[in-house]
Amino acid sequence: MIRIPLLALLGVASSPAVAQTPPPIVAPTLPAPTVQPIPVPPPPVPIPALSPAQEAWANDWLRTGAAQGLMARQKASGPLSGDALVNALLDRAKALNTGRVDTADFLQVWALRPAAFDPRPGLAKAVGEDRLAQWSASLTPPWSGYDTLRKGLARYEAIRDKGGWPTLTASTPPDVVRARIALEDPAVTPNEKLVDVIQRAQRRYGLEPTGTLGARTLEALNVGVDDRIAAIMANMERWRWMPRSLPVNRVQVNIAAAVLTVFEGDQPVSSMRAVTGSPTNQTPMLTSSIHSIVVNPPWNVPMSIAKRELFPKGRAALARQGYKIVKTPEGGERIVQPAGPNSALGRLKFDFNNPFAVYLHDTPSRGKFSSYDRLASHGCIRLEKPVALAELMVAADPDLNGQIQTLIDEGKTQRVSLPSQVAVYLLYWTAFANNEGTVSFRADPYGWDKLLAQKIEASSRRVDPTAAPSPAIASKD
Structure with a gap:
């Protein structure tokens, strides 16, 4: 047997006469660490000094905040100049372009967020070219929905400043009812049948047009003018969160009204009733893109x-x-x-990416679509005519065009990718106006209007510490 000395196995010489010094341990040479320079933000764009005429114009413009729904009543303030005036102009520009309320103060379910906006370059250019009026006009949302609400806001502020309107009851005389409704609806004429006047008001409030003064109609008519102003302000703020351009082909859902509208070429081409989230299961505001349809979904x-x-x-x-x-x-x-005829998702599910796991879908429960109260889901949007919507979305694919019902009838669960993704906007509109500024209202089922109006007013006071809270929407906390 050959014996191998233990020291040899360990790699050490066995002869005691020879002392071996282990080689020195040399640390590997590492490259010098790369120091990444901390990016230095560019200096802010300098604003040229305003001329006396520009200062006068700017101070007049700053007094229009209430007309833009940025505060419930205009605050009295002295003229500004220098840096104070420039800072006020920058703040007003940002408020008009992306909203008075900072996104840090949004609720989580207000996931529709405005794009970032730096007003300094535009203001500097406007001052240098003496085009402040044109610059200011470019700041507000370019949508007619915003402009018509602005007209409506002026009407309701005038009503408020004249003392508001009376409280109605079931026994209120007809002429008083007519006069009350005429305050909001200039189309009312002295000889018009009262039932027609009431029905038009009910349609503006999203109520069943019975033509009689039922409890819900009286409740809508007796909402205070300050609350109507708060609702208009809240909806104008949401318009400021919208992008400055929208896809010409898109689907929009008004959560508060529970209605879905399809736009093609930037024009509404069809609409349908929907069922949206109940007050305890709120449908979020968001934007995304529908990428596929699941047929016969579990x-x-x-x-x-x-x-x-x-x-x-x-x-x-x-x-x-x-x-x-x-x-x-x-x-x-x-x-x-x-999957099956009794599945809660019905036969079709429209998928789009979002952090709330909501989607559009069919439903076997059809009765709710005939109701005027359609906020009853767990947060997803149930559709009255899902097959028609799916057919519109796949029409550009010759293999799918007209085949949605055939796919449903096959009974198999399958995912259908759309020929092109379709933008979808879930929005919360409780006030919208026609071209004359006559405003239609919907109930505020989630309580977001009053909360947002309070946030607008609080933000306005933070910018202007001398401003007193408005009695119209001051918080009761």
Whole structure:
């Protein structure tokens, strides 16, 4: 047997007569670390000094904040000059272009965010070229929806300044009812039938046009003028969050009115009733793009709904209703409703990326579409005419054009990619006006109008510390 000395196995010489010094350990040479310079932001664009005439114009313009819905009443203030005037102009420009309320103060579900905007370059150029009036006109949203609300705001401010309107009851004399409605609707004539006057008012409020003064009609007519002004202000602010250009082909959902509108070539071509989120399951405001349609979709029940509404029913009841309980990779359980005629998602689901897991979909429950109260979903949008919408979206694909119902009838779950993605906007409009400034209102089911109006007023006071809170929408906290 050959014995190998232990020291040899360890790589050390076995002879005690020879002392070996291990080689020195030399650290590897590493390249010198690269120092990344910290980017230095460019200096702010300098603003030329304003001439006396420009200062006078600028101070007059700053007094128009109430007319733009940036405050409930115009605040009295002395003339500004120098840096104070420039800062006020920059602040007003930003407020008109992207909103009075900073996005840091948004609710999470207000996911429609305005684009970043730096007003300094535009102001500097306007001062240098003596074009302040043209510059100011370019700041407000370019949409007619904003401009018509501005006209409506002027009408309601005039009503407020004259003392508002009386409170109506079921026994109010007809001439008083007519005069009350005429304050908001200049189309009212002395000889018009009162039932027609009331029906037109009911349509403006999104109510069933019965022509009689029922409880809900009286409630709408008795909303205070200050609250109507607050609603107009809130909707003008939301217009300021909108992009300055929109895709010419798009789908828009008015959450508050529960209506979906399809635009082609920037013109509305069709609309349908929808069911949107209940006040406890709010549909978020957002923009995204519909990329595909799932035909015969199963419903993977969100865990929040499963825990709150389905698991308490018990497994036997869920099985009788067609639900399946499946294991998750984490060892838990979730509920799935298989595709079929009774699936909560119906036969079609329109998918678009968003952090709230909401989408458009069909529904087997059709009764709600005939109601004037259609805020009843868990946050997704149920559609009255989903097949028609799907056909519009796939019409450019010759293999899919006219085939949606055929795919449904096959009974298979399959995903259909759209020929091109379709922009979708989920918006919250509770006030909108015609070209004459006659405003239609919808209820504020989520309470966002009053909250946003208070945030607008609070932001205005932060900019102008001398301004007193408006009695119209001051917070009661």
